[in-house]
Amino acid sequence: MSKQGDIAALNEELRENDLVPNWDIIDRLEDRGEMAPHVWKWDYIAEYVEKANQLIDLDEHQQGTRRAMYLINPSEGVDGTSHTLWTAIQSVLPNEVAKAHRHNLSAIRFVLDGTEGAVTSVNGEEFPMRTGDLILTPPGSYHDHINRGDEHVVWMDFLDISLTEALNISHFQNYENERHPADKPEGYHNSRFDDLRPMDQHWSEYRSSPPYRYAWEDSYETLQKADEQGWGETTFDGVCLEYVNPATGKGPTMPTFTHRLQKIRAGETTGSHRHISTEIVHVVDGSGRTEVGEETLEWEAGDTFIVPPGLWHAHQNPTDDEAIFFTTSDEPIFERLNLFWEETPEEPEQSFDTYE
Numbered sequence: 001m002s003k004q005g006d007i008a009a010l011n012e013e014l015r016e017n018d019l020v021p022n023w024d025i026i027d028r029l030e031d032r033g034e035m036a037p038h039v040w041k042w043d044y045i046a047e048y049v050e051k052a053n054q055l056i057d058l059d060e061h062q063q064g065t066r067r068a069m070y071l072i073n074p075s076e077g078v079d080g081t082s083h084t085l086w087t088a089i090q091s092v093l094p095n096e097v098a099k100a101h102r103h104n105l106s107a108i109r110f111v112l113d114g115t116e117g118a119v120t121s122v123n124g125e126e127f128p129m130r131t132g133d134l135i136l137t138p139p140g141s142y143h144d145h146i147n148r149g150d151e152h153v154v155w156m157d158f159l160d161i162s163l164t165e166a167l168n169i170s171h172f173q174n175y176e177n178e179r180h181p182a183d184k185p186e187g188y189h190n191s192r193f194d195d196l197r198p199m200d201q202h203w204s205e206y207r208s209s210p211p212y213r214y215a216w217e218d219s220y221e222t223l224q225k226a227d228e229q230g231w232g233e234t235t236f237d238g239v240c241l242e243y244v245n246p247a248t249g250k251g252p253t254m255p256t257f258t259h260r261l262q263k264i265r266a267g268e269t270t271g272s273h274r275h276i277s278t279e280i281v282h283v284v285d286g287s288g289r290t291e292v293g294e295e296t297l298e299w300e301a302g303d304t305f306i307v308p309p310g311l312w313h314a315h316q317n318p319t320d321d322e323a324i325f326f327t328t329s330d331e332p333i334f335e336r337l338n339l340f341w342e343e344t345p346e347e348p349e350q351s352f353d354t355y356e
């Protein structure tokens with residue numbers, strides 16, 4: 001016998017009493033919309049960097065303000081660059097200071113246009129900002145940026161803002177002065193993680209990497225060696241190396257995200273795969289295209305594109321020159337929560353039938 005009565009009235013009454021009927025929202029879990037692939041092009045970003053340089057005076061804004069522009073994902077339901085990360089392009093002019101603060105966000109800088117005399121200061125050490133350098137500001141570290149050079153310095157910021165906002169745990173604190181005292185010599189943090197270390201340094205379980213600088217000339221040289229000597233090759237990402245946490249000797253750099261340096265060789269087409277993590281790919285050099293789901297993204301040096309979760313993707317470099325990517329992935333979040341999956345043509349995704 002079928003049930004009789006006014007279901008709509010019951011639904012309404014439930015809601016008035018802060019109750020929600022499952023039978024009315026059963027679709028909701030899958031109803032958030034899909035993130036679409038997207039490219040931010042360097043040609044217009046470069047113009048806006050120039051305009052912001054001319055118009056924005058950091059001293060006229062409250063302490064902690066940065067001349068930074070966020071790459072906001074146009075897909076509905078994404079608040080930020082991805083569901084976990086915010087990416088920004090930031091510049092600092094000669095004689096300018098982006099003042100000291102700290103936060104519980106993980107943050108890194110990847111330098112696009114470095115300048116002699118530009119530094120990021122992290123927990124008392126000034127790290128030079130040369131083109132291609134990766135500099136880490138781990139959660140909780142005081143940091144400021146200063147440019148003592150003659151040219152502007154431009155970099156990309158990556159922070160786990162979408163995640164910390166979703167968890168409602170973002171926390172900021174300005175330092176009492178414009179600059180945090182830089183009382184440590186250049187190279188201090190990197191030296192502490194060299195081949196010889198203090199006897200009592202047991203940092204293998206350290207929460208994130210220390211403040212650290214991965215100098216471009218070393219990173220790029222290692223990538224080229226990996227290619228020449230044949231030890232960095234992957235099926236889906238060309239020649240691909242992960243930046244490691246020097247305290248543990250493995251990735252990720254940050255608790256919530258990780259970085260890779262990739263080379264798609266001249267003429268190369270990678271295999272296609274998909275995964276639950278999102279990748280934000282910055283094209284350091286070269287040009288080509290990436291098939292993502294139904295779309296083809298065309299990219300060239302300076303562009304940044306997003307590979308959304310769950311979409312099959314493959315990179316193609318049809319040119320005679322190498323293409324280099326600086327790639328950021330939120331895979332560590334899924335790994336730590338035991339939620340990571342990847343699907344390849346040979347290995348179908350297993351997460352739904354673990355118990356069969």
Ligand code: 1HN
Nearest residue numbers: 066068088098107143157159
């Ligand atoms: C931040 O600390 C910086 O220190 C840049 O340069 C962008 C965006 C949101 C929150 C903190 C920086 C930021 C940020």
